[in-house]
Amino acid sequence: MKYSFFPGCSLERNAAAYLQSTLAIAKPLDLDFQEVEDWNCCGATEYISLNKTAAFALIARNLAQAAKADGLKEMAVPCSACYLNLRKVDKYLGEDARLYKNVSTALAAGGLSYQPGSVTARHLLDIVVNDVGYSAIQAKVTKPLKGLRLAPYYGCFIVRPGFGEWDSQEYPTSLDRLLKVLGAEVIDFPMKAHCCGGHMTQVSEATGMEMIRRLIKGAVDYRADAIVTVCPMCQMNLDAFQPNMNRFFRTSYQMPILYFTQMMGIAFGMDAAALGFGSEFISARPVLAKIGVEAPPEQPAPKKSRRDDKSLPMPKMGEQ
Amino acid sequence: MTILTVGSSHAASPQAVSKPLTFLEEVEAATPGNSRLSMCIQCGTCGGSCPSAADMDHTPRQIFAMIRAGLRDEVLSSNTPWFCVSCYYCTVRCPQEIHITDIMYTLKRLSVQARKYDDSRAPDFSRQFITWVENYGRAYELGLMSLFILRHNPFGAIRMAPMGMGMVTKGRLDFTPKSIKGIDGLKAILAKAKELEVSNEV
């Protein structure tokens, strides 16, 4: 399956592990990625804070560049912020005639043009779970992640505001299912779609650190071995800033933060070094060591006899 | 106060008479698409959902009440839009389907133009980020962080040092900015866009 590919600035260096592991798992999953020619920064949440038309034009340049690739209507985007920006701009250009007119004029000044709807940005996770599919992925698993308790962490942009509606905005489950298929035990992480805080670590340290603390604490409370993420910003906040957060709150959390593509690669039997392991601040070595090791059986809760069990039935939940 | 032709983004009045816009109309016109800001019933779901609300001067809901009341100066000197993390919880939970996050971005832009917001950290962070993008076409973290920290938190640089070192030793930091090939084209595009924004008052 062929797709355009938009790595985004982070994947070049800061999140090189994400890029490396993405390209590594692409091959066995028959995903053919063609990098968008001469793409530029999407502006993250910064450009649009100070400009409107220019911010849309900045992102539209990428759409115009992607549209040049013949026949490749769908663009794989690993970074959640880039994904949201590319999708949002395409949508608004189609809806707001005046905005489109101005952006088109601006693009023309750079010799480019773009017709809204020509290119559909899709998050890498969406492509993996929906286009490749869980069964195809399961078929490639040679080293199931047995013994690992993983916290699936979506962050916000991938599910909200929810372009394409491919997972729930409040309680998404695609990554949960993916990790289960890889053989891991997946915790029901209540913070799984809560924001990592973005650039708040720089704007207001107290706010930024608190937002990171909530997520780490949430995963620790559920005894997760690692948090699995889908976005370079989230990874950096939770991982690179974790020591800072520990200092700020005088905690001593040691929660590894890994990319879902890295976990897939391990489950496919690939070498950890080839998947970018080693660049994380909180070492993933304990996580890797745990795979395949039988966890000691938990003490089962004493079973109440039917007569003593007065508990009321829970409502039925549908297929997750 | 902005003078704009009424009837640009509203279906309400068909007259093409120029008259000063209310602050509410100004914010709606400056937001792409149809923000639905006038539909607010002040239920407070946005303020209840916001992860950074505790640190805001005013909750998002209060800001919308203030916008409707025409309290332009108070709104644009509030830290609320700068503490928005764009998590979109408010937007997806709002029962009136108001595009709250988009409005927050508008308020950021208006706040910078109005120069009423005292704390320059957030606007400067964005400015620094943008400078590299506009000159190279890509983000440049080392440039952004070093200039930002020197300007705003030089003594804090010492506290950031371990993390900075970590980024370097783990190979997660570029020492020089990368540039795109079509940087001239990008510059032309951005310049044109900014020109159109000012002239159309879009």
Next chain:
Amino acid sequence: MSEQRIGVYVCHCGSNIAGMVDVADVAQWAAGHLKDRGVVIARDYKFMCSSTGQELIEKDIKDLGLTRVVVAACSPHLHEATFRKACANAGLNPYLCELVSIREQDSWVHTDRAAATEKAKAIVSGGVERVRYNEPLEPLTVPIHPATLIVGGGIAGIQAALEIADAGFPVYLVEKEPSIGGHMAQFDKTFPTLDCSACILTPKMVSVGSHPNITMMTWSEVEKVEGYVGNFTVTVRKKARSVNTDLCTGCGVCQEKCPRRVIDDVYEAGLGYRKAIYTPFPQAVPKWPVIDRENCIFFERGTCKACQKFCPTGAIAFEQQDEIVTINVGNIILATGFDLFDPRRIPQYGYGRLANVFTSLEFERLSNAAGPTNGHVVLRDGVTEPQQVAIVHCVGSRDRKYNNYCSNICCMQSLKFAHLVKEHCPGATVYQFYIDMRTPSKGYDEFYQRGLEEGTLFVRGRVAEVTDAARLPGEEGKLIVQVEDTLAGKQRRIPVDMVILSCGLEPRRGAKELAKVFGISCSADGWYIEKHPKLDPIATMTEGIFIAGCAQGPKDIPASVAQGAAAAARVLGRIQQKQIALEPIRATVNEDKCSGCRVCNELCPYNAIVFHADRGVSEVNPALCQGCGTCVAACPAGAISGTGFSNEQIFAQLDGLLMNNISKSSVPA
């Protein structure tokens, strides 16, 4: 055609029409330009619908020998009947009168006076041309069968049934559950009086059960409806109870001995259990149990039969089959009630994942002394009493993503819950989270005052999320309600033990399908559509079919009772009249032109067309035909014509609108 003598009356309607249309000019124009088309008099008047206005018409008919009347005024929906009656009073067949709208179709939708006036002239001209082809018609009268079918045995249906039965007429009450009572039977107390719900309901249920004029068919559903007002033929499926009701005494031994316990999703709202053979609650009417065959061991594998072994009268009848019953009724009342909004659609409220989040109906069952916990308000462990309780308003209501509307009863219900929690759990702290407090009816705002006096803590803010992810000390092990206290202007995280969601009301899951069976419509939200939202909430556009209670829209018990009684009154009026006049606007098949292709047969939404195989032609049953015109348009041979909307009439009206008739006549300057 013989020369017509047409009177034209142009109404000012105060300034509604006259404000935009120069009505005097229109009347004058008609008198002059349409003289050759048969207009002998044209008047304008302030309010044609007033008695003076009507008398103008009546006088002209008598004095000037008018043969046709055209009134240019409001929409026929409003006053067609008025002017027809005026004509009838003066001795002119009412169907020789046409009302053309120059208000809704003209003055109310235009802003250019000159253009609106010209348009009014065209509309009048069209009316004049059409009325020339009007024929004198006689309404069709059909007899009204005195029996009534009521679908739904909740409080609205029960009220309607008792009113009609007490007046001396037979009623069939069809209910899909094993017992009547509806949702009201599930509640603990009712607001604002805090009457015990079952205590005020069961006497009415008993009256229904023992009433000589009411035939109750519980555990039954309507499958097919044929016929028309006054003469409906309804097919009802009486599902097999597996119990011989002639022998069953309702002693309840079978339920005691049945070994198969099942979660009761309906009556106990999923919080309690019943057996495979069961009556939903002890005061059930009728008292006979039913066997839930899907969960019965005998029907699964042929063994057990404990109920049969222990039944003292030998009333168990496993071999019983569904019974199909056909009944004839004159009128039908639909009172099928509501279903609760499913809060699993709002994941951030935690229902289904967090154990101690409850729905409103679940809480009613907890609070009810006959409920699964014998009236103890406890957490889902069945034992612990909550110390702090949060009650959340507007769950699934007033929200464009779920239901746009307000569900009417949740504010009052939440106040009631707050009171009940304080009663059952002395010393508990109760929080109530609202956007507005809606307490409009008698005693309702006083109930709110009572809530304030009893110390309920009201927080104005729509709850953003309910979570178990503790963040601050004091939150561990609790459910945290995160909300903006809008009056204090701050986000708050409030730790509680139990959360009660006041879920919105929604139409019954099968309402749309049921509406098709009866030939009525649902609104976009799924509620049955009333004839007029202000002035006729209990009738539908289908003659003879009425709606009452929450099937028409969310409402409280007094309103449901009032609507049930109103529908009954309407039906009783019809029954007393013994016959009803149907609009003679009907389709007729010209048998000479009919080729027997039968295209019309399948198209008729009212199944009003029959095919006579012996003669090879179709025929329209005038009683069933509603005059929709579908067959008229579809007939490839043009063999079907509508009385009151014939091809001649329509083409003539078009000619008139286009002012083609003017060029035919000599026009005085």
